[in-house]
Amino acid sequence: MPDLHELEEDGQLPDPLSETSLSPVPGLIHRYPDRVVLLVSNRCPVYCRFCMRKRHVGAGNTPPSRDALDKALRYIAATPAIRDVILSGGDPLMLDDASLRHILSHLRAISHVKIIRIGTRIPVTLPERVTAELCNLLKQFHPIYVNTHFNHPDEITPKSAKACDQLADAGIPLGNQTVLLRGVNDNVETMKYLMTGLLEIRVRPYYIHQMDLVRGTAHFRTPISKGLEIIRALRGHVSGMAVPHYVIDLPDGKGKVPILPDTVERSGDTIYLMNYQGEKIAYRDITTPPS
DSSP states (O other): OOOGGGGSOOSOBSSTTOTTTTOSSTTEEEEETTEEEEEOOOOOSSOOTTOTTGGGTTSOOSOOOHHHHHHHHHHHHTOTTOOEEEEESSOGGGSOHHHHHHHHHHHHTSTTOOEEEEEOOHHHHOGGGOOHHHHHHHGGGOSEEEEEOOOSGGGOOHHHHHHHHHHHHTTOOEEEEEEOOTTTTOSHHHHHHHHHHHHHTTOEEEEEEOOOOBTTOGGGOOOHHHHHHHHHHHBTTBOGGGOOEEEEEEGGGTEEEEOOTTOOEEETTEEEEEOTTSOEEEEEOOSSOOO
16 A cells, blocks of 8 residues: 655665666667666556566556567577566566567577576465466476565465466476565564475575665565574574575666575664675665664
8 A cells, every 4th residue: 555654755765676777679688798678668566566667657558669689589589698687667468479489489589598487476465377378388488497476474365375386387496586565564473483384385585685776665675684583593593495595686787686594784773795706785774664
């Protein structure tokens, strides 16, 4: 539900991960050398209040044009270092099957693209979209991986479990990325139930994300100490398969960094993290949640 806190000026940014500056062509984000994010849809069944791309909501409801998509595909084809393409949006599975086939077949025609991933919340927000026809389509383009997005154990319902079962039966490995949300899932018991429940429906916990510094989402932020507390409580108390990585997606497109208990360098409300390029990046924490 919308909240008046979203209107507060909190020092956060519309695009804190600098996705716009990392887009060599419209609709394509090239942050890491060997992988790109291809934005193929700008629609979702449900618009999450904490979305990292809130800036796009309300900016139009049509999918990217064929010309924009062709430019992105030409960029991928002309860049041999790219071996992993992540379809994102919006939600890629909001596209019809014919549009998905068009994109997947063109990606599979590029010899250096080895892995295709789909980031989707459809199993949670519109599980009816996962049909036998969709699964038969996706299995034609293996290896395909799906990362979905359960944030609370209440989202594991008979319908969402069935959607995940259908995808898994099609040979698609499933991972989950959870956002740590104040007042929603920022306690140990909730996360235990969520992570172990995901394994029961054949979804491997992958990430717990610290909230991105997106304008209008500060009221969802928790101190980093809360995420570390949760990871510490999961380790050894649930199956190792149920323990995700706790990560921060650093500002300015510096990449994701995993955080482990007792490994954080801190000075006041600033912590310092080393990214994949060996850079030490300052990240502003909060010592207490916003009121």
